[in-house]
Amino acid sequence: MSRIGILPIQLPEGVTVTMNNNVIVVKGPLGELHQEINKDIKVKIEENHVVLERSTDQKRHKAMHGLYRSLVFNMVTGVSEGYTIQQELVGVGFKAESKGQRLELNLGYSHDIFIELPPEVKVEAKTERRKNPVITLKSHDKQLIGQVAAKIRSFRPPEPYKGKGIKFVGEQIRKKAGKAASV
Secondary structure: OOOOOOOOEEOOOOOEEEEEOOEEEEEEOOEEEEEEOOOOEEEEEOOOEEEEEEOOOOHHHHHHHHHHHHHHHHHHHHHHOOEEEEEEEEOOOOEEEEEOOEEEEEOOOOOOEEEEOOOOOEEEEEOOOOOOOEEEEEEOOHHHHHHHHHHHHHOOOOOOOOOOEEEEOOOOOOOOOOOOOOO
């Protein structure tokens, strides 16, 4: 048995789930999400919970069972609570500024980097004196917000010697020892 796939998904108040031609639609106070489900996975929508079942015990059906259950659970959580990712810019002179759906980054390169974000993702850049700038991303779509955060991080990943770069808030960077002085 799939340990994840057999668990029922509890629906909070205000969240509705419908199924149309192997496409599951989750609506809630924060938005609406769609996900195509493989035809081998059956979705049962009951009063206040959703249960996913697989047709056979083949290895690929077991894998899809847990996968689709996690995807639907993330959709339900997203439309009811939402997701937030915070990233910190560590480095002298690194700056971040948000103007609507546009994020402007100054990361020590010869030019500024401009990123146009999708409308589902809300961005806020905050800079306080004597602290590193922090970028806050909010969205109801977990996959999209993770992809946007990874793209922002790819412009200047944290380096292992001084820890400079874009890192997630609370992330510990494993630092390497520098070149040892010979005696």
